[in-house]
Each structure stands twice: as structure tokens, then as C-alpha cells.
């Protein structure tokens with residue numbers, strides 16, 4: 001709740017910037033322009049609060065749902081050491097969700113409201129986690145390239161204006177950079193292995209390439225929120241700028257391993273300094289983020305199951321005086 005207003009009221013009333021006290025807005029914007037952080041107790045426009053809540057909440061959901069595709073490989077990872085490493089990574093991702101839910105809570109929306117919005121399909125989470133990790137190589141590509149994309153985004157935005165989100169991002173990035181090394185090691189192992197392993201990792205790259213291109217969000221000309229978020233230094237770079245930064249860093253590394261980018265048009269234009277590529281299918285992106293991807297239903301049903309079956313644990317933790325007996329099934 002925000003004072004007497006529920007999140008839904010905020011969504012419906014969503015005070016526009018013009019309706020806010022102009023003096024307060026000017027002071028707020030001057031603070032951001034001066035590079036100062038906004039903290040939870042500070043005055044902020046409703047729209048800033050609403051936008052941050054939306055973005056941090058989606059990010060938290062992405063971490064918790066993001067644990068699922070790789071999580072399915074914990075029991076099947078090749079060898080005990082890889083099982084241990086993957087288990088630690090997945091645990092980290094769930095920990096990131098906890099940090100981010102806490103940061104989002106400082107803006108007024110309760111964790112319960114956020115979890116409900118996730119399992120009821122109201123909130124979004126990253127497109128990439130609605131695809132299956134079919135082989136061990138898929139889990140390697142996720143850990144390398146999706147974590148790489150996440151780092152590009154999060155290192156940039158950790159310099160942003162909202163204190164609790166920036167601090168959470170900084171801490172998350174330390175762990176993500178470790179995940180990246182783990183993912184790179186797995187991909188190198190496969191790419192320098194037997195012909196079957198090379199084929200497996202190439203096929204995984206082919207499957208994940210388009211979702212990875214989608215990961216940074218729609219092209220700037222189609223982005224709804226970028227302008228406002230950049231003005232308030234929540235986003236420090238646009239979707240296209242982040243995508244370009246990722247391509248700049250990782251295309252050479254992918255090529256170095258002898259892997260092929262499944263887009264014959266991919267090339268760096270040395271005159272503009274920009275990567276040119278075939279535009280990924282943005283209709284597919286829209287379908288996936290709006291609930292109609294290959295695994296959306298499965299992902300949310302796992303979360304619903306966890307919520308339902310884990311209720312007694314929460315009750316036991318929250319009411320320490322009471323005695324609980326765990327349900328048998």
C-alpha cells in the first residue's frame with residue numbers, strides 16, 4: 001500500500017507529472033541531475049515510483065523464474081563438480097530475487113502483491129525464461145550469454161538514481177560476473193570438445209540467439225518507457241545501446257570459439273561503429289512476454305505450486321509461537 005492507496009489505485013490514478021507540485025518535481029529532478037540518489041523516504045513523483053516498481057518487480061520475477069530453466073539441469077549436470085557449481089548459481093539467482101523484492105518493497109508494493117501479480121500472470125518477467133533448456137549446452141549458453149547480457153544492463157543501471165535498486169544491482173553484478181565465468185567455462189569445454197559436443201553447443205546457440213537479441217527490449221523506436229526512464233536516470237542507456245554494447249563484447253568471443261552466429265547479416269559497420277543484423281521477430285517477442293511462449297504456462301504453474309505447497313513454511317516462520325505439522329503431500 002502507498003499510504004491509503006493500493007497499487008491498483010496507483011495504476012488507475014497514476015498521477016501524471018503535470019499534476020504534481022511543480023516545485024517538488026523541479027527539486028527532485030535537480031537532485032537527479034546533480035547525480036544524487038533518491039532514497040525511499042524522499043519525495044518522488046508518482047510516475048517515478050510506479051515506473052521503478054514495475055521495473056524492479058519485473059527484474060525480481062525474472063530472477064526467480066530464471067532459476068527454473070537452469071534448475072532443471074541440477075540433477076543431470078555432467079559430474080559432481082558441475083552439479084555443485086550449478087546449484088550454487090541457481091541459489092544465487094533466487095537470492096537476487098530476494099534482494100530485488102526488498103528494493104521494490106521500499107516503494108510501497110508488498111511482496112505478497114508482487115507474488116500474486118506474478119502467479120496470476122499480471123506482471124511480466126524476462127522473455128528469455130519462457131524457453132526450454134533442452135540440452136546441457138542450453139544451460140551453458142544461458143549461464144554465459146544471458147548472464148553476460150544481464151551484466152551489461154545491470155552494471156550500467158547500477159549508476160542510476162534510485163538508491164536501493166542501485167545497491168542491489170551492485171551486489172548482484174559481483175555474483176553475476178562469477179556466473180559468467182562458470183558459463184564461459186562450460187561453453188569453452190563444449191566448443192573445444194568432440195564433434196558431438198561442438199554440434200550440441202552450436203545448436204543451443206542457434207536456439208537462444210533470437211531470445212538473447214530480444215532480452216534487451218524492443219528497438220528504441222518501439223520502446224514505451226525508455227525516454228522517461230532515461231530522463232530520471234533509472235535507465236542509463238537505451239535498449240539499442242545495451243544490445244550494441246553486448247554485441248561489441250560478445251560477438252568476437254563467440255567467433256573466437258569457432259561458433260557461428262545464426263544470422264548471416266551480422267557484421268560490424270566500421271563507418272558507423274554499429275553492429276548490423278537481421279531484426280529479430282518482434283511479434284514473437286510480444287507474444288512471449290504477454291504469456292504465449294513455449295514455457296510460460298509451465299513456469300507459472302511451478303511458481304503456483306511452490307506458493308501453495310510452501311504456505312505452511314511461511315506461516316511457521318512468521319508465527320514462531322504456533323506449532324505446525326507439515327502436510328504429507
Ligand code: BYC
Pocket residue numbers: 054055058059060062063064065066067093124125126127128142146147150153214215216217218222223224225226229235239289
Ligand atoms: N522481457 O518500453 P520498454 C537474469 C517489456 S534476470 C520481458 O523498452 P523498459 C538471470 C517492458 O516491460 C535479469 N518484457 O521497457 C536470471 C514493457 O512492458 P510493460 C533480467 C520486456 O522497461 C536467472 C514493454 O516490453 N533483467 O539475468 O524501458 C538466471 C516495452 O518495453 C522485455 C532485467 O529485468 C524483456 N526482455 O526496458 C540467469 C533488467 N523487454 O511493463 C540470468 C531490468 C521489454 O509496459 N529491466 N519488455 O507491460 C530493464 O532494464 C528494462 O525493464 C528493459 C526494458 C530493458 C528489460
